[in-house]
Amino acid sequence: MFEFKLPDLGEGIHEGELLQWHVAVGDTVKEDDPLCEMETDKAAVTIPSPRAGVISALNASPGDTVDVGSVFVVIDDGSGDAAAKEKAAQEEASDTAPQEKNASRPDPPSEQRPKGRVLAAPATRRLAREMGIDITQVSGSGPGGRVTPEDLNAYDGADAGPDTAENPEDTAAEDRASEPKAVAEPLEVSGIPFLEVQGLATPDGPVEREPFRSLRNKVAVKMTSSSILMPHVAHMDDIDVTDIEAQRLAYNLRQADKSDAGREETAEKNPGKLTLLAFVMKAVAAGLKDYPMFNASVDLSSREIVYKKYYNIGFAADTPRGLMVPVVHDADRQSLAGVGYRIRHLAGLARNGEISVPELTGGTFTITNVGAIGGTHVFPIINAPESAILGLGRVEKRPVVVGDDKIRVRKILPVTLCFDHRVADGAQAAAFVRDLKDMLENRLEFMSRI
Amino acid sequence: MVVGEMILETDILVIGGGPGGYTAAIHAADLGRDVVLVESRKQLGGVCLTEGCIPSKTLIHAVGLARNADDARRMGLVHDGISFDVDKLRRHVQKTVKVLSSGVSSLVENREIERITGHARFQDKNTVYVDGANTIVHFNHAIIATGSEINALPAEVMKNLPDGDSGIWTSAQALGVPEIPESLLVIGGGYIGLEIGQAYAGLGSRVSLVEFNEALLSGADKDLVRVVVTHCERDFEAVHTGAKVTAIEPVEDGFRVTMEKSEDESQEGFQQEFTRVLAATGRHPNTRDLGLDLIGLEPDAKGLIPTDEVCRTPVPHIFAIGDVAKGPALAHKASREGKVAVEVICGKSSAFDNVAVPAVLFTHPEIAWTGLTEADAKEKNIAYKVGKFPLTALGRARSTGKTDGFVKVLAEPESDVILGVGIVGEHASELVAEATLAIEMGACLEDLIVTIHPHPTFSESLMEAAEMASHGSVHMMKASS
Structure with missing residues (x-):
């Protein structure tokens, strides 16, 4: 025992x-x-x-x-x-x-009846078992010391x-x-x-002492639980985003011109500038369809893996109140520009404390973009009950050996996929990240898959 | 693997299709589990349905009708004597069994439970081989519900009889009513011997009974048994208690049986000839040929598999219920255990926490008891008070002429909590259900006393006995002071 x-x-x-x-x-x-x-x-x-x-x-x-x-x-x-x-x-x-x-x-009350007999109706005895109460320790208020359901409720x-x-x-x-x-x-x-x-x-x-309050407390609970209860594995890689960055900056220049002309930004007509995060999010949403284990949850009560057939991608946003994860719903069904618009829109709401609960919930996968501030690789903790998280480092120019053994200056995005080893294995993670890399390094690959 | 072997995978394997096993299988299927049920007989229902409770009660009922018709002469019923058409009686018993057994089969089929006919033996902790079906079953959980079978007479007694079919009846054969023998010796004064002995006496056989112990129906309180013994002494040609059979040899048209008093070895045995001999000498659990050694389960000296209060064996995913587990070998205990085992497997908070398992003997008249017996109370030194109510004081008993017997209620002296109930008399088997509910609910005497019992019925006798235990019944004379 x-x-x-x-x-x-x-x-x-x-x-x-x-x-x-x-x-x-x-x-x-x-x-x-x-x-x-x-x-x-x-x-x-x-x-x-x-x-x-x-x-x-x-x-x-x-x-x-x-x-x-x-x-x-x-x-x-x-x-x-x-x-x-x-x-x-x-x-x-x-x-x-x-x-x-x-x-x-x-x-x-600890006196047990002589003979060890429990004086209670069968249904009450079952209730006691369900409540985790040792009914022999409960003193009954009924006739002859019979234990009633009320006695069980009162028993602490x-x-x-x-x-x-x-x-x-x-x-x-x-x-x-x-x-x-x-x-x-x-x-x-x-x-x-x-x-x-x-x-x-x-x-x-x-x-100076400060109690855990509200968002800080929530983050503490989530991160402790997630890191203790989920076996985390991290898979790291570098993605060459030189080409996609060139395309993106050119596109943003054109958008800036439109904005200067006084046109209002909307998701459809004039979505505004694109961030690299939007490209990554689209690539992730597309890639998850081939790697459902990273768009899943573990149902502990039934011991089942729940594979989600919808792709709501959250992204970590640093706000004055603390860390928030706004969610771009159905990222797979929106255009690149649409996703870019939603990211900027939601990040704005989060910053101003105007974001609503539906916009913070329902995520199936999370991207954290702490690299925008600094650092190379990050080791993010999975946003439970999701099964994986992608951490983006800071894009930096690095010397890279290219095809003909020449050293070139390339823009490199360090990425880390952290995943729940209960539902997926390292080989799947490597393949998933390789696919993301293919999409983000090769414009045709990206266009053909998103 | 042998060619042609079937391999099945299942969540829950139930071995034995008796009242414990089939109940467990159906309950498990109803809780959404994948179930395989293995039964060696062609029919489901086990000993209870095919060669025990059901055929014996069918036969006993028919005999009871004849007895009632006889009694009814006093009430003015006129007839020229009652006799039986043995062939029709046999067919009636067989049909009753068949209807019920096919009913059980339909219930099992209705749940799409995989049913295999054959003898299962464990190969390892998650596998059985079913002999007779050439099938291997892999399982996550198993419930052993293989029941019990009748003890054979000692080889010493049987040595003069032919091997194979010795001609000695088992209870199963007797219940098939192959004939109404002119004379019948029943070996064993337990409830099976008495029930079948009284039935054949009612059919017209001259019945003798021999019992090793000094008392018949050991286990039941003596005052209850006495009422039945009085009837046996009247209905039977002879009742030899404290006696044993030492030899049986075949003679023309029957058997010559040598008996001697077990107390007195020096005394010469006596011999008597009988047309038929019935061996009703107890039962033993079917745990000898299951391959239990291969899974590390060791039955105790009585052949019982050790289990805890949720019917779990020392091998945690294997459960044992019914006659192979501790407690009385009764169908209703087995079926309750079957449900408990399944619920525990399915993660529910269940336990065999029953306080009272009623015992029912379909003797003439019937005996039933539940909870504490007086003999138990005395042996364990448990304080109790008792109230008895004789059926002679009950209007309904008078109106039917069934006044033999009484009801007694045992209660805790201070709290009046009902501890046990013993009944002998007409409908005892039905009355004991209310008494069992009272005990399970933790009822006090007052609960039975203030509950209105319909008049005029036998059920009033329980209420009256509770009154007797408490402060005296309206329908009894005051004790002289």
């Missing part, structure tokens, strides 16, 4: 609200299978299973508050005594704050946190527990081998 304690969810977070179980008692889980969704006051996280085995108990139900460090899942990993010893050792080592908190609560488990609003004593305990810790030891043993979340040592100089 392995008793999984709620791992540390982040600095200053002592408890989380259980949103949803992904497993039920009796389920077989593999290591890293999602167990549940927890929400702290800062973020929602998916807790993965630290072990492979069979779920033998779920000690909380959706809506319950679970203390960090309390045993909330018991996994039968067939380890028996060894695990029990480990558990004892863990208990000794673990933070005692949650236990202290519990000590101030009224005694939880011997280890779960109390409802602080109703109990002033507990509020005091809560305050004690939330005092900042000036320690450098591990905050908590997480239960995941080698995973240790370090507390922050007392700073050696003046600092």
Whole structure:
């Protein structure tokens, strides 16, 4: 038996609200299978299973508050005594704050009926299993001590946190527990081998503290989840964009003339200047049709890969409020100029804080263009639940050896495709990037495919 | 691979098409799973449907009609005596089985469950070979539901009989009603022996019964059994308890059987001749020839496969249900377990957490009990109070002349929570269902008492017995103080 304690969810977070179980008692889980969704006051996280085995108990139900460090899942990993010893050792080592908190609560009902009989209707017993409650620990309010569904709803488990609003004593305990810790030891043993979340040592100089708020918090949650839960692989290449850049600049000069003549920019008639991003986005939208694994999502609940037959390409935009990813919907069905127009239009809305939720959602693939600011290759994190992201570096003139062994000055765009190794393999990534390279280096290739 | 071998892939393999197996297969298909069902018989339904519950209850019902007609002379029914057309009776039993079995087949076909006729043996943890169908099945999950079969008599007893067809009836053969023998010896005083013995007594055979133990129907409370024994002593030519058969030899028109009292070895055995002998000496699980050793499953001393509360064996993707798993060897327990196993495989929160598995004996009169028995309570030192209500005090029982028997309710002394119910008498098999529901729901005596039971019916007896356990029934004399 392995008793999984709620791992540390982040600095200053002592408890989380259980949103949803992904497993039920009796389920077989593999290591890293999602167990549940927890929400702290800062973020929602998916807790993965630290072990492979069979779920033998779920000690909380959706809506319950679970203390960090309390045993909330018991996994039968067939380890028996060894695990029990480990558990004892863990208990000794673990933070005692949650236990202290519990000590101030009224005694939880623990008396079991003699004979081990559970007095509850079959439907109530099933409900208890579904709620992850050990019904033998629930004291019944019905005649003869019969456990009712209401008793289950009222039961918050011997280890779960109390409802602080109703109990002033507990509020005091809560305050004690939330005092900042000036320690450098591990905050908590997480239960995941080698995973240790370090507390922050007392700073050696003046600092300023800023809580995670809104967009910063969202980015933190998304990026942590994505980088922990998805096996990322990066494939890098250089694309020679000398020719396409020449074409693009010439085109933009002509557009500038039109604008100078006072004509209004619209997507159809006068789309305005093109950026390199528009070319890349069109090439990506075309290429994804041949490489559906990069336009996919993993459905964890059904263990299926979901291949999307629509191509909504997001692009990372740096805004005063933080990182946003506006989405160009159906990029494959729009003209190059149309895509260019949408990019500039959406980026403008995002910058001014006028962008709407539909314009930020529904993406199937993301391009991040941080290279426009500087740097060569980037290593982007996949924008979950998508399965791949393309990072663009800065276009720079470089000496390149060309066909006849001469060195020429060429404009080079460094690209990185990061993909979810669960749904695709390196060879597919290499082929996809090679196709993008072909399209962006060879005007006819581009024209024939977009 | 052998030429001509079929290979099938499936999610769930169910081995055994009895009440546990076919229920599991259909439930799994209804939950959207790919299912293969292997059954060695041509007909589905297992022992229960083809040679157990269904044919025996059909036969017992027919005999009961004759008995009722006899009883009805008192009520003014006039007839010249009742007799049976054996051929017609046999065909009726066979037809009943056939209709039900083809019904099960239709349900299975209706779900497009792949059905294979043959004997499955494990080759490894994800493969069986089905002998008789030359088919290999690869599976993700398996449910073993191979049931049990009747124990043969000891070789020592059988040594004078011809090999192969010894001429000794099994319960399956007896239920085929091949004839109405002039005399019949039933070996075994369990419910199968008593049910078939009483049926043949009703058909007109002179029936004797021999049982190794001192008591008949061990497992049922003695007070319940006593009512049936009274009938047996009247209907049977002889009831030898504490006795065993030591030898059987063929004679002209039957068998010469040597019996001796098991207590007293010194005493000389006695011999008697019978036209027919029925062996009803218990059953053993069909786990000997499944290749369980190849998947690391080891049945216990009784031949049972170890399982947990969700019917899972130590091999996590393999489940065992019904007679091959612990608990009473009863069809309704098997079918419930079949559903549990399938639901667990499909990721649902299910468990065999039943408090009460009702036991029903279709003796004359019927015996049924559910939950705690008095014998159990005494053995485990569980405190209880009991209320008994005799059918002689029940209007409906009087009106039908079926006043033999009683209902008793066991309850926790302080809380009045109902722990168990025992019934002997007409319709006991039907009454026990309400009692089982009461126990599963955690009902108290008051729940049964204040629930209106229709009048005049046998169902009132349960309510009256609950009243007796609580504070006394309106329909019983006050105990003198």
